[in-house]
Amino acid sequence: MTPKFHPLVVQDVRKETDDTVSIAFEIPSELTNDYQFVSGQYITIRKIMDGEELRRSYSICATPQDGELRVAVKRVDDGRFSTWATSDLKTGEILDVMTPSGHFQLVPEISAARNYALFAAGSGITPIISIAKTILMNEPMSTVTLVYGNKGFSSIIFREELEALKNKYINRFQLIHVLSRESLGNPLQKGRIDKEKVELIGRTLLRGEHIDAVYSCGPEEMTHAVKNAMMESGVPENNIHFELFGTKTAGSQAKIIVPKDQDVLAKVTIILDGDRIEVDLNTAGTSILEAGYAAGADLPFACKGGVCCTCKAKILEGSAVMDVNYALEKDEVAAGYILTCQAHPTSEKLTVSFDD
Structure with missing residues (x-):
């Protein structure tokens, strides 16, 4: 089905961090089927600002079982829409929202017994938390290790929700924070999620466990580091799934040179x-x-x-x-x-x- 825009009412705006809000939309009953989604997918929001049409894609941070369509928006430097959304967007506003799409997704299997390794940096947590919750709720024999990178403790999006998941699924969910500008007292958790960090975490915290599937979302450099490290550790390339956040935008890409x-x-x-x-x-x-x-x-x-x-x-x-x-x-x-x-x-x- 070709994605379509529909006007949706903003049902809730929730402050997640100083520069991030999550936004839930009210779905009319006649559009319920159109806005069904799979964990990991995204929606696109369209808004006219200063006479210019802006389109921005945001991953869904809810799960299909949560009963809501919710995304998170993090303010970025010179980001016209994200600055407006994180400072001025109010409940009751109407936005044009495209129906969900995207191939970065997880469909759970209740009989599966897999070990998942999830990696996220910054706002890349939005599809990853949906995937993590879906696994934990629907695959009772599977385990999840989530490595989440941020600048500091205060910039961790969904911090309380992640801690609640860790407490609820204490034997099946391992949460590893990696901070680049603060210390958590463990050298393993200091720095960025680069290839060396992924390899070190694999040797120590994953304890050599067999990894069945990898999901990674963040900047291009991080996702490539995760992919390379996981492939070298024996995870098949087809089992490594990633989505890029913070990639070059339209107009900055290198065009092909045609003789x-x-x-x-x-x-x-x-x-x-x-x-x-x-x-x-x-x-x-x-x-x-x-x-x-x-x-x-x-x-x-x-x-x-x-x-x-x-x-x-x-x-x-x-x-x-x-x-x-x-x-x-x-x-x-x-x-x-x-x-x-x-x-x-x-x-x-x-x-x-x-x-x-």
């Missing part, structure tokens, strides 16, 4: 909700998403940075190349899927579908 003799003028057909729109587009021109949007197609997108997967479509005919890809798995690319915000045609005819 003149390879610059194709393509007839691009875009299919959305059964409708077709055609645009002429050069390989060296704008992305397929930008071209379609300029032609009047209300195509789904959020980050425009190759990270969130909202703009994913499938090639039905022809070929294309992407500037960057932080979201699609290798098998998805092999099956013909592209991120239209990063894709450019390389054949004279190209048909892509958002419906497949």
Whole structure:
């Protein structure tokens, strides 16, 4: 189902830290099915500010069993929406909210007996806490180790909730805080979550336990460090799942360089909700998403940075190349899927579908 925007009423705004709030939305009964989600997924919020349309994606921090749709927003430097949301957003406000999407997710299996290693930094805890709670509530034979990095104790988002989980699931949930600017008295918990830190935690606190699955969310440097360390310890690459927070935004990515003799003028057909729109587009021109949007197609997108997967479509005919890809798995690319915000045609005819 193609993600759609709907106006939703802000039901609750809760202060989590000095620079972070969590926001819950009221879901009308007729939209209940549309806003069903899986732990790890995100929503996109749309707001017009100073005449400009802003779209921001935020991971859902609730679980499907919590009975609410809640996200956390952390204020970032020069962040127009996050600054407004953390200082001025009030209960009762109406925001355009896209239906949930995202491939970073966990579907629990009640009979599973797995050892999970979860890693988060800063606001990367938002999908991770949902995943952790879902495992603990629905897989009674599984264990969870969560390594959570922050600058200091006061910047730990969901601190009380995490401590409550540790006390409730004392034999199945291990919580390890890592602080870069404060000391907890243990050298292991000082610094950043880099490759050496992950390896050290694996040797000491994980005690050599077999890790069945890894979920990591945070800056690109951290997620790559976790992936490399876990793979070297024997965890298969397919069992390591990650989502990037704080990656370069649209406009700052390196564009592909197309030699003149390879610059194709393509007839691009875009299919959305059964409708077709055609645009002429050069390989060296704008992305397929930008071209379609300029032609009047209300195509789904959020980050425009190759990270969130909202703009994913499938090639039905022809070929294309992407500037960057932080979201699609290798098998998805092999099956013909592209991120239209990063894709450019390389054949004279190209048909892509958002419906497949």
